Amino acid sequence: NAGVTQTPKFQVLKTGQSMTLQCAQDMNHNSMYWYRQDPGMGLRLIYYSASEGTTDKGEVPNGYNVSRLNKREFSLRLESAAPSQTSVYFCASSKQGTGANVLTFGAGSRLTVL
């Protein structure tokens, strides 16, 4: 099984450009998440989707939008990229959206905004 697949792995944008990060999981998980990882700050939750058809804000949602396309896919969109959004983005999934569940992570997408 592939687990959690993210695309693209690397992307360079100019300030003001838009882009979408794609994420798909093949584990029949209900919940999906987008995190960003910055040096010295660990992982911070951007948005999550507890189940198909629902999305909600996490810790750092400003400047991002998400779409839970179906049970498998959860995309993250930057409408107008800013240098502060330079980061490594991780998609994750879990069986259910509670703190007792184990997250399975994708390999990450490294985004640079110039």
Next chain:
Amino acid sequence: AQSVTQPDIHITVSEGASLELRCNYSYGATPYLFWYVQSPGQGLQLLLKYFSGDTLVQGIKGFEAEFKRSQSSFNLRKPSVHWSDAAEYFCAVGANDYKLSFGAGTTVTVRA
């Protein structure tokens, strides 16, 4: 809201030596506790978790962690490190909702 502190940003250890990574959490009830490992250029992989019961939990790759409620700690240990243990380690705490809060991470360097 829960929070996690990993006091050590970087630890260097000799191959074959023991390793202990510290983790302190803040949460009003009994939390769900996790340790994840991230190898360079990779996503995070679960090492072990604590939900309830025995406070000493065993994980993969020879790691173990001990939950100490009185100290609000969940320290990770390994008796003898291998060069392949060089990675970044994250402690995380979960509550009865979707949110999993991560510490800032500890980078482990293993010297020959």
